[in-house]
Amino acid sequence: MRGILLALLLAACATTPDPTLHTIAVPGTGRSIEARLCRPEVGGPVNGGPVNGGPVPLAIINHGSPGQAAARGGMRPQPCSAEAVRWFLDRGFAVLLPLRRGYGADTGTWAEGFGPCASPDYAAAGRQTAQDIAAAVAHGRRLPGIRPQGVLVVGQSAGGWGALALAANRPEGVAAVVNMAGGRGGWAGGQANAVCAAPRLVAAAGEFGRTARLPTLWVYTANDSFFGPHLAAAMHHAFTDAGGKARLQPMPRFGRDGHSLFFGAGGSAVWGPVVEAFLRAEGYATR
Structure with missing residues (x-):
């Protein structure tokens, strides 16, 4: 009897949907992406005060893209x-973590390709990423218990590049962007510190900067094997010279490859103070 009850319990657990997972339709594509929603704990800090059942701010964290398509x-x-x-939950943010088209359970065409290495279209690739991020923003703003204004968009690597492309579209409800080692085309030909047609990446950053008016924080480490300090500075100059608002924060070496800083173990102790200072400067009250 106990064996039967245990089997039934395990079967029920196996079929119980994960309440943190959401499916988000991407307008104009006929496709959907998966996302996880994490909420701050009741009784924990919310922008300097306790969780009391009122709406909380939303941070949307966007992943990078693995080097291998498989x-x-x-x-x-x-x-x-x-x-x-x-780190964000402890500061009272709800956190939405979307995948994008071509990642995870979505088996459709990968949307973020930038073309051949000799002539990449980085701006177009960024806009595709931004389209998925925008769908996540719209979804998150409608959720119960979430503030529809003051959304913070954070992106790492390809996700950071897409976050900059999103900023260029002046998205409704988004207040600021944090770009963690954003870019595309790194490790060209399997070589560290090699980027496909790097001047095109710089030019695309300038293209985004022409219409981006949201405050943005750019965080790059000294030993990023994808987008090193000189390239990061060139992209930042192109973005700001075109009119974009951006603070570039160079960081020291981190681990074997600083490109992993944002999601790396112990990384929040390094980038956390920088992001917290940025949030305070932009009107986010943190503990």
């Missing part, structure tokens, strides 16, 4: 226990 299908949204996610 790895995209195995991706899943980061868990709520992940260090980078906990």
